[in-house]
Amino acid sequence: MRALFIGISCFISSFLLSQQKEEFRAVKGYYNQHRTMLNKEFRKKFDAESNTFKKAAIKGDFLFxxxxxxxxxxxxxxxxxxxxxxxxxxxxIKIPKDISIDTVDKSVDLETAPNYPGGLNTLRKEVANLMYTDGVYSEVKMIKTSVAFIVEKDGSISNVHAQGDNFTFNRQAEIALYSLSEKFVPAMAKGDPARFQFRLPLTLTME
Incomplete structure (x- = not known):
C-alpha cells in the first residue's frame, strides 16, 4: 500500500502563455475505450461460464x-x-527577448487566487487518484517532490515541473497535474484574470 500526502502553497511568478494540453486526455480516452471493450468481453466470458474454478481463472486473467x-x-x-x-x-524559444511577456505585476495585490473546482481538497484527491504509483521506484520508504505549475488566465495549466530526488516520482507527479480533469478558476488582479504559479508539495509513502 502506498499513501500520498499533499500540501499546497502558492506564489506569483511569470511564465510564457500556454494552452492546456490535450495530449493526456487523448491518451487516457484511448486506453479507457480499450478497457471498456476488454471489460465487456471478459464479462461475457465470465457470465457464460458455470464452473466456479474457471470463473476464478477468468477473473484473474481480467485483473492481469x-x-x-x-x-x-x-x-x-x-x-x-x-x-x-x-x-x-x-x-x-520563439518569443523574442525584446518583447515583453504579459505577467502579473508583483507590486499589485491579487484580488483572488486561482481555485480548483471543488476546492483544494478536491485537487488533492484528484492528484492522488491520477498518480500511477506502480511507476514509482524507490529504495526509501518516503519520497518527496515539489511541483510548480502555471495557472493561465483561462484556467488551464502549463509549465509543470517537479523537483525532487526521485526522478520516477517527479515524472508521475507531472503527468498527474497535466491530466487534471477540470480547469482552475483563474486568479484576478485589477478586475482581470491573471497568471499565477502554484507550488504543490507531494509526499509518497511506500509501504
Whole structure:
C-alpha cells in the first residue's frame, strides 16, 4: 500500500502563455475505450461460464490484463509528457527577448487566487487518484517532490515541473497535474484574470 500526502502553497511568478494540453486526455480516452471493450468481453466470458474454478481463472486473467493496460498507458503518458515539454520549450524559444511577456505585476495585490473546482481538497484527491504509483521506484520508504505549475488566465495549466530526488516520482507527479480533469478558476488582479504559479508539495509513502 502506498499513501500520498499533499500540501499546497502558492506564489506569483511569470511564465510564457500556454494552452492546456490535450495530449493526456487523448491518451487516457484511448486506453479507457480499450478497457471498456476488454471489460465487456471478459464479462461475457465470465457470465457464460458455470464452473466456479474457471470463473476464478477468468477473473484473474481480467485483473492481469488490466494491470498490463495500466503499465502500457503509463508508457504512452510518459511519451505525452515529453511531447508537451518539448512544445513548451519551443514556445519559449520563439518569443523574442525584446518583447515583453504579459505577467502579473508583483507590486499589485491579487484580488483572488486561482481555485480548483471543488476546492483544494478536491485537487488533492484528484492528484492522488491520477498518480500511477506502480511507476514509482524507490529504495526509501518516503519520497518527496515539489511541483510548480502555471495557472493561465483561462484556467488551464502549463509549465509543470517537479523537483525532487526521485526522478520516477517527479515524472508521475507531472503527468498527474497535466491530466487534471477540470480547469482552475483563474486568479484576478485589477478586475482581470491573471497568471499565477502554484507550488504543490507531494509526499509518497511506500509501504
Amino acid at each position: 490484463f488490466m494491470k498490463k493496460m495500466d503499465s502500457i498507458e503509463n508508457t504512452a503518458l510518459v511519451g505525452a509528457l515529453l511531447r508537451v515539454r518539448n512544445l513548451e520549450d519551443l514556445e519559449s
